[in-house]
Amino acid sequence: MKKTVRIFLTIGTSIIFTGASSQDIFTLEDAVRTGLENNYSIKISAGDEEIAATNLGMAKSALFPSLELTGGADGRSTNSDLTFFDGRVQSRKNAQSSSYNAALALDWTIFDGFGMFASIDKYEELKSIGSLNARLTVLNTVSDIVSTYYDIVRLKQELKSIAEALDISRLRVNQADDRYFVGTGSKLELLNSRVDFNEDTSSFVSQQEAVKTAKTRLNEILARDLSTTFDVADTIIIDMDLRYEDLRTRLIEENPQLAIAQARKKVAELEYKEIRANRYPTVSVNSSYNFVKSDSESGQLLSNQSYGLNYGITASMNIFSGFLQKKQERSAQIVVENQQLVYDQLLQTVESDLTIAFSNYENSKVLMQLEEENREVARQNLDITLEMFRLGNITQLELREAQQNLLLAENRFIDAKYQAKLAEIALKELSGAF
Secondary structure, eight states, X not given: OHHHHHHHHHHTTHHHHHHHHTXXXXXXXXXXHHHHHHOHHHHHHHHHHHHHXXXXXXXXXXXXXXEEEEEEXXXXXXXXXXEOTTSOEEEEEEEEEEEEEEEEEEEEXXXXXXXXXXXXXXXXXXXXXXXXXXXXXXXXXXXXXXXXXXXXHHHHHHHHHHHHHHHHHHHHHHHHHHHHHHTSSXXXXXXXXXXXXXXXXXXXXXXXXXXXXXXXXXXXXXXXXTTOOOBOOSOOOOOOOOOHHHHHXXXXXXXXXXXXXXXXXXXXXXXXXXXXXXXXXXXXXXXXXXXXXXXXXXXXXXXXXXXXXXXXXXXXXXXXXXXXXXXXXXXXXXXXXXXHXXXXXXXXXXXXXXXXXXXXXXXXXXXHHHHHHHHHHHHHHHXXXXXXXXXXXXXXXXXXXXXXXXXXXHHHHHHHHHHHHXXXXXHHHHTTOO
16 A cells, blocks of 8 residues: 555656647747737737728829720611601601710819818728727737746646645655654544645646646737647746836837827828818819710701710809708717717826836735745745754644745746736836837
């Protein structure tokens, strides 16, 4: 029985780390590059950006004249009886007649109250919004990749801490087993050590599953096979030198959400100009070259043909529309005012988010230092406790307490680092620094 327990406990925690060490490290740079190439949201936003560029091209076509070529032909077969003034009578059976026509027409609006120029400027802004949305999608995706990647690192570090605790629990079981075998230990001591070992084993298995789930989530973000296996780095790297004023300045200048809100306000202003353009006359010029030819076996004319150039200019102006123009202008003006309010509200929100994230960042850095000290104290305490346990000077319960204290200290330190990293990611995402 004792031999079986020893074999199981010896190999129990080694399998996962042996498998992990045989895999190549999938770096954060690798993850970001893969995500930028594969992520579905990025591809969709790129398509939307292309659509916006196409719409701009269509809007610019309003500056140019339209040129249309038309043509037609038809034929008839008729029976006719014609009586002329001089008494002559003409009868035709199955008389054939045909006609042909062709026209090349040009139409060009040369003035519409500057509405066409406002429309082009509007689509320029919409194209800019498409580009900003694409950039925002990239920024959000990179942020998601980085936070998920370091979540795996965090879970992996916690798994390592649990594995170390499991090693100590294995030592306790082995020693309790030895003591019970030679008659110097109690059954209760052995059972307690096995209960603690099983508890740590359960935590180890659960943590393995958490790591696996996080890796699946990263594979999903990277739009690759969800079963792709990989290993990540061992360390959470934190930028310790971020400054609030630098971040705030960059936020005002670079934050894509603010830029989108500004562009939408500009779009609203241009739509107002489009509506105002209806107060002015519309002037169009037109020209066409027409050709018409007809042939007939009956009637006074056997053939008729005409061709030539037509041209003209047309002007129109809305005089009264039941106050509709004024109402449309007022509605458009309200949209402009609302877009300004949206921008102001968004600015306050992102500044608040920046302030909170920076406070979390600073507090997490302080907690990191404190928890690192606590971890070292807990580790020294465990080392001393282990030595005293080997000498038989303390009980298993006292060793278990020192073991748990170190595990908690390790996890608090890891969590403090991860929270600092999340705050850093939030700051860089808000300021467009990725």
